[in-house]
Amino acid sequence: MSFTLTPEQEMVQKMVREFSENEIKPLAAEVDEKAEYPAELLKKLSELGLFGMLAPAKYDGAETDYVSFVVSIEELAKACASTAVKVSIHNVLACYPISKYGTEDQKEKYLRDLAVGKKIGGMGATETVSGSNFNEILTTVKKENDAFILNGRKDYVVNCLDAEVFIVSGKDSDGKISVFIVDRDMEGVIIGKKKGLMGLRAAGTASLTLDSVKVPKENLLGEEGKGEKILTDSWEKMKLAISAVAVGIAQAAFEESVNYANQRVQFGQVIGKFQAIQEKIADMAIKIEAARCLLYNLAKEIEKKRGVEKELNILKVFSSTIAVETAKASIRVYGGYGYIKDNPLERFTRDAWGTRIIATPITKLKALIAENILGYRK
Numbered sequence: 001m002s003f004t005l006t007p008e009q010e011m012v013q014k015m016v017r018e019f020s021e022n023e024i025k026p027l028a029a030e031v032d033e034k035a036e037y038p039a040e041l042l043k044k045l046s047e048l049g050l051f052g053m054l055a056p057a058k059y060d061g062a063e064t065d066y067v068s069f070v071v072s073i074e075e076l077a078k079a080c081a082s083t084a085v086k087v088s089i090h091n092v093l094a095c096y097p098i099s100k101y102g103t104e105d106q107k108e109k110y111l112r113d114l115a116v117g118k119k120i121g122g123m124g125a126t127e128t129v130s131g132s133n134f135n136e137i138l139t140t141v142k143k144e145n146d147a148f149i150l151n152g153r154k155d156y157v158v159n160c161l162d163a164e165v166f167i168v169s170g171k172d173s174d175g176k177i178s179v180f181i182v183d184r185d186m187e188g189v190i191i192g193k194k195k196g197l198m199g200l201r202a203a204g205t206a207s208l209t210l211d212s213v214k215v216p217k218e219n220l221l222g223e224e225g226k227g228e229k230i231l232t233d234s235w236e237k238m239k240l241a242i243s244a245v246a247v248g249i250a251q252a253a254f255e256e257s258v259n260y261a262n263q264r265v266q267f268g269q270v271i272g273k274f275q276a277i278q279e280k281i282a283d284m285a286i287k288i289e290a291a292r293c294l295l296y297n298l299a300k301e302i303e304k305k306r307g308v309e310k311e312l313n314i315l316k317v318f319s320s321t322i323a324v325e326t327a328k329a330s331i332r333v334y335g336g337y338g339y340i341k342d343n344p345l346e347r348f349t350r351d352a353w354g355t356r357i358i359a360t361p362i363t364k365l366k367a368l369i370a371e372n373i374l375g376y377r378k
């Protein structure tokens with residue numbers, strides 16, 4: 001299996017690569033350390049059209065294909081995984097569900113601003129009791145005249161600190177899940193404190209409390225009681241995006257290792273001449289090549305709207321696993337210099353671990369893959 005980018009996709013790759021190298025990479029360590037995202041950088045990402053990649057041109061989106069999307073996310077992640085996660089969540093968990101399930105009015109009111117990055121979006125699906133299982137949410141929905149009253153608390157909401165638009169799930173008294181578009185400035189919306197995460201620290205992750213938030217009926221996304229489908233569909237796109245983040249982190253660690261192996265001299269020769277180091281470099285290259293090939297091919301399949309549930313789960317497990325393995329192997333290539341906090345390898349390792357968890361942790365994904373193979377999934 002191989003993959004060749006089209007000239008247009010190569011152009012997108014070049015543009016995002018140059019931008020990431022020049023504008024994002026120099027700030028990545030500081031952004032991670034402070035766990036704060038600079039407003040100036042958000043503005044530049046918007047100007048480049050990265051916040052509306054999957055949104056239709058009709059609503060001012062860039063309407064790029066999925067391969068260009070994952071190529072862009074990979075390039076961003078190579079420079080700064082927090083940036084790549086911010087952009088991913090905005091595209092797949094905010095723009096995408098509104099594009100696919102929103103009414104014309106919702107698209108005019110919300111998608112247009114989201115697509116140009118005038119507003120940032122996030123999604124609150126996870127709660128303290130419900131992580132891998134969307135159905136266990138405690139957030140309640142009560143119908144009241146022309147509105148829905150939402151009460152609950154969402155956790156781990158990426159972009160929470162910057163977002164003005166949230167896609168939020170809630171459960172009615174019949175146990176049915178609906179999804180709503182919630183504005184940050186609606187009464188009763190409470191943004192929590194920045195979450196002290198181990199990695200992906202600058203993605204603006206916090207909790208979102210809904211204290212009797214009155215959401216107008218016009219803000220119901222899709223059909224009432226049919227929210228699970230919207231969440232599952234968006235989450236599938238998230239698996240693709242997070243896999244691109246993982247491949248980007250792995251590539252960054254790999255490039256650092258190759259450079260170092262060609263510079264560091266021991267026993268009168270560069271360490272790249274030692275077979276043990278060569279084996280590590282080769283293993284990294286093999287894993288990244290395989291993950292990228294799977295990623296691009298699945299991005300193309302998603303474009304064709306083919307059912308690829310099992311393959312996406314395989315991709316997410318594989319790419320996040322090789323990201324952690326590559327980051328760890330690169331520390332070994334560096335020896336003592338890999339054990340320094342200022343070395344980016346430390347950040348790559350922490351960030352890589354996050355890709356194992358977001359968009360469903362890998363243990364659960366492996367269970368889904370096996371159930372699929374064994375014929376237990378409908």
Ligand SMILES: Cc1cc2nc3c(=O)[nH]c(=O)nc-3n(C[C@H](O)[C@H](O)[C@H](O)COP(=O)(O)OP(=O)(O)OC[C@H]3O[C@@H](n4cnc5c(N)ncnc54)[C@H](O)[C@@H]3O)c2cc1C
Pocket residue numbers: 089122123124125126128129130131132133155156157158159197200205354357358359360361362363364365367
């Ligand atoms: C950095 C970061 C950003 C995030 N961003 C968002 C966001 O923007 N919006 C949002 O809604 N959520 C977000 N999340 C939440 C994320 O999606 C959840 O953490 C994830 O779904 C797992 O839920 P959990 O942490 O509660 O783990 P749990 O579901 O409690 O799982 C704990 C462990 O049990 C395993 N497990 C659970 N069920 C099964 C099963 N059936 N079979 C086998 N193993 C199982 C899991 O694999 C895991 O290892 C984010 C999380 C992180 C870390």
